[in-house]
Amino acid sequence: METYYLIDFENVHNQGLNSIDKLTRTDHVHLFYTDNALNISLDIILTKGVEIVPHKVPVRKQSLDMHLVSFLGYLLGVNRNHKCKFVIVSKDKDYDNVIKFWMSQENFHQIVVRQARIDAEEVNLGISKKKAKQKAKKEEVEKKPLKKKTEKKGLFKKKDKKKQDKEPEKKSVKKTADMDLQSLNTEIQRVLAKAGVDNKEVNRVASIASKFHGKENAKRDVHVALVKEYGQDKGSDFYKQIKSFIKA
Numbered sequence: 001m002e003t004y005y006l007i008d009f010e011n012v013h014n015q016g017l018n019s020i021d022k023l024t025r026t027d028h029v030h031l032f033y034t035d036n037a038l039n040i041s042l043d044i045i046l047t048k049g050v051e052i053v054p055h056k057v058p059v060r061k062q063s064l065d066m067h068l069v070s071f072l073g074y075l076l077g078v079n080r081n082h083k084c085k086f087v088i089v090s091k092d093k094d095y096d097n098v099i100k101f102w103m104s105q106e107n108f109h110q111i112v113v114r115q116a117r118i119d120a121e122e123v124n125l126g127i128s129k130k131k132a133k134q135k136a137k138k139e140e141v142e143k144k145p146l147k148k149k150t151e152k153k154g155l156f157k158k159k160d161k162k163k164q165d166k167e168p169e170k171k172s173v174k175k176t177a178d179m180d181l182q183s184l185n186t187e188i189q190r191v192l193a194k195a196g197v198d199n200k201e202v203n204r205v206a207s208i209a210s211k212f213h214g215k216e217n218a219k220r221d222v223h224v225a226l227v228k229e230y231g232q233d234k235g236s237d238f239y240k241q242i243k244s245f246i247k248a
Helices: 010-019 065-079 095-103 125-192 200-211 218-230 230-243
Strands: 001-009 027-033 053-057 085-089 111-115
Touching: 001 010, 010 027, 010 085, 027 065, 053 230, 065 085, 065 095, 065 200, 095 111, 111 218, 125 200, 200 218, 200 230
Parallel strands: 001 027, 001 085, 027 053, 085 111
Antiparallel strands: none
């Protein structure tokens, strides 16, 4: 992992650069200083194998701090597609707020810490554990509704599928039944009208036939209903003319 050390030389002086010779080619040192700083040791400048970039900034109140933080933002932007570690080497706790700001950002994959010296331990700001805990809690909260929503959606899909499977069958049966009744009425009207039966009786006979058409014992029930409506002789006569069209 590439590591960038941003040295507040005005704050840590040469002591903050202890063990700089132990850094590797993946480490980069940016040294911020002003004319007020003590002389930088030549041993540090001449350290072999370590990239040291000096940044002289104007002498103003908190000038070095602002320049260092500004450059930190620049480095974060330049390395946004690469996971890197950024170490602010300073005893100044004011940098901690900047570190907390960056580490609290969503989808921020970089590491920003503060140390008093290059070879010192990182100052524990309690950020990583807190951030991990918040992230885990957020993912857990977001995951539950999504899971329930998915299950519910899946249930609706199954119901819809069953409904779709049944609907064509119902429509098909209903359509067939309507066609049978239509055909029955047409045939009854044709036969009875040809026999000289008046329209009122034709419609009544067709109505009785339609009532029992397609049901169990349909022919028997139509015969009985016609005899009851028109008497034995006339009812039986109507039945004989239409019985071939009735389906049981």
